[in-house]
Amino acid sequence: MASTTPDASQNQESTKNSIIFRSVKTLAESPELTSVPSSYTYATNPDDELVTDPDDDDPIPVIDYSLLFTGTPDQRAKTIHDLGRACEEWGFFMVINHSVPKSLMEKMVDQVFAFFNLKEEDKQEYAGNKNVTDPIRYGTSFNASMDRVKFWRDFIKIIVHPEFHSPDKPPAFRDTCEEYCRKTRELGRELLKGISESLGLEADYIDRTMNLDHGLQIIAANLYSPCPQPDLAMGMPPHSDHGLLNLLIQNGVCGLQVLHNKKWINVSSAPNRFLVLVSDHLEILSNGKYKSVVHRAVVSNKATRISLATVIAPSLDTVVEPASELTDNQTNPAAYVGMKHKDYMELQRTNHLYGKSVLNQVKI
Ligand SMILES: O=C(O)CCC(=O)C(=O)O
Ligand SMILES: [Fe+2]
DSSP states (O other), X not given: OOOXXXXXXXHEEEOSSOEEESOHHHHHTOTTOOSOOGXXXXXXXXXXXXXXXXXXXXXXXXXXXXXXXXXXXXXXXXXXXXXXXXXXXXXXXXXXXXXXXXXXXHHHHHHHHXXXXXXXXXXXXXXXXXXXXXXXXXXXXXXXXXXXXXOSOEEEEEEEESSOOOXXXXXXXXXXXXXXXXXXXXXXXXXXXXXXXXXXXXXXXXXXXXXXXXXXXEEEEEEEOOOSSGGXXXXXXXXXXXXXEEEEEXXXXXXXXXEETTEEEEOOOOTTOEEEEEOHHHHHHTTTSSOOOOEEEOOOSSXXXXXXXXXXXXOTTOEEOOOGGGOBTTTBOOOBOOEEHHHHHHHHHTSOOOBTTTGGGGBO
């Protein structure tokens, strides 16, 4: 795979007082870099420091997707029950035996790599877009103009449904991405049918009420370049995602940690698995029964990490509120106010990314 050589004049912008790198990649590749610049120095909250691998007695839930279709009635019922428990207790699970070919997953990760390896000026074509509904947004950190501390991450976010968009380069990106997005949309919608049933709702309840025929699907590809002092920088700070589910894959380099029972759990994954994160709108719809998972991405000094998140979300105009079937005024009143998905996304974009700070704003 071709790699770009940093070119100081092309990849840096000078302001009155400092030089700003346009991407962490160009910063990480600059020969003079030996330590993390102060603008990236992230102070971890000491309360957050308990980091561990999963406990054998409480393993990360694994869902065998094929049993939803080809299992015996008992196996199917158990899988739906397991899905519900995973959403309730972890807000996170891994999916095996799913419908997305391994070769397509690998091809997509390769294309993401190839995109980040384009010349910076080619990627900058998509930079500067600010609105959550801009079809393609390339950038660095989270919201670089607002972040108090910058995150060690470059990203591209692409809206792929209800309308499909794609960068024109690299040449094979569009076709690979279109197929990958179709397959992951199908996977996400089927998982949501099982999740609907686990809540005691009709299988198509979430699909119908969240208007998934016109649902928003976004892919967010993240590049975490090697960092000279990984303990001092953060790839993505603790946060939960908007949307219903986030289907995540990575390039074989670990870095994702999920918060479970007040501990940060390192997630390692086999190449053919999807890491599925319950996201804020599923928590709202289930009136808090299912919890969106707080997660973060740490960085390494050895390898470049790629992660590719596929967000399956309600249509932009859907007002998401707790399902009336799951609430009653006396014993289980609605715990969240309804909000249009589009407004929620805007709220997330204009807030500092920390924990569940956005979700807390719609909590009653
Ligand atoms: O890189 C990761 O594993 C996490 C990425 C993430 O949290 C996101 O894109 O929302
Ligand atoms: Fe996330």
